[in-house]
Amino acid sequence: MPDIKCDIIIPVWNERELTRVCIESIASNTDVSHRVILVDNASYQETACYLKELSEKNQGTVILIRNEENIGFPKAVNQGIAISNAPYLCILNNDTEVHKGWLEEMIKIAESNSAIGIVNPASNNLGQPQPMEGLSGKWIEMSSCIGFCMLIKKEVIEKIGKLDEIYSPGNFEDTDFSRRAAKAGYKCVMAKGAYVYHKQNTGFKKRKDWDERFKINLDMFNKRWGKIERIVYIIRKENKYDAIRESVNSFLKAGHFVQIIFKYDIPSGIQEHTSLRIFKVKSNIAILWRVLMRKKRFNRIFTDSKFLAGIFRIFGYKTEYYE
Secondary structure, three states: OOOOOEEEEEEEEHHHHHHHHHHHHHHHHOOOOOEEEEEEEEOHHHHHHHHHHHHHHHHOOOEEEEEEEEEEEEHHHHHHHHHHHOOEEEEEEEEEEOOOHHHHHHHHHHOOOOOOOOOOOHHHHHHOOOOOOOOOOOEEEOOOOOOOOEEHHHHHHHHOOOOHHHHOOOOOOOHHHHHHHHOOEOOOEEEEEEEEEEEOOOOHHOOOOOOHHHHHHHHHHHHHHOOOOOEEEEEOOOOHHHHHHHHHHHHHHHOEEEEEEEEOOOOOOOOOEEEEEEEEEHHHHHHHHHHHHHOOOOOOOOOHHHHHHHHHHOOOOOOEEEE
């Protein structure tokens, strides 16, 4: 058997049919050398028997870890990481269906830049309903990657450690891991030419304590990293982007969502980012409507217009005017 390039770690809690579709899609659409590490989180008999038979029929290429209780997602993933010796790991939900060349393309993107540490594929839950052609080799930076399908360089884990089990049974462990990787100097990106469909029918959401644990984990995450904010820059004067470029990039790196509203033509050279939205809006009335009528209120506003700054302050927005 050739050296394994990537270990694919799949935590499973029931959902036999979804798991079967996921496993078969990997077998049909993955050419790079790999192993599948299944971590059975105390699935019921139907799923448990399927996983056992699968590993017995594919000894050496399908590894099974069986837990007698559901220990949650982060701990299950860490069990898989602990037995991996491949240069890449891919955390994959069992309610996914991978498309042709998915893993090869993500590894290609990871190897294209030494700063890239974690890679997501394009997906329906990342705003792309279906695969698109002509995107091989292209990527877009993200503030954090999502754990439904997350390729990780082994060197990243060696540098920052595994998923933090404080978030067990799950939620925010992937975002926390991404932030730790970014702090260590790595980029999180999405490979535009790789595609994985996510059914988003996870067994974890069927837990009775899902809502409660989500709130607890969100609070822990916010205490560690700060709350994620929505920030808007309103630029009414020409040639002002360079003055805010560093500020915009720092907010994106910290995981915030940023919008930039230009009066004049949008300048070239703005780096694409999944948390950055750019608009051209000429009139003050249209800008006021876009900001004030927004359902999710902006936490901060930056503008080079004294008039707009004054209006936003009247409505209670934290607003900063800059020359």
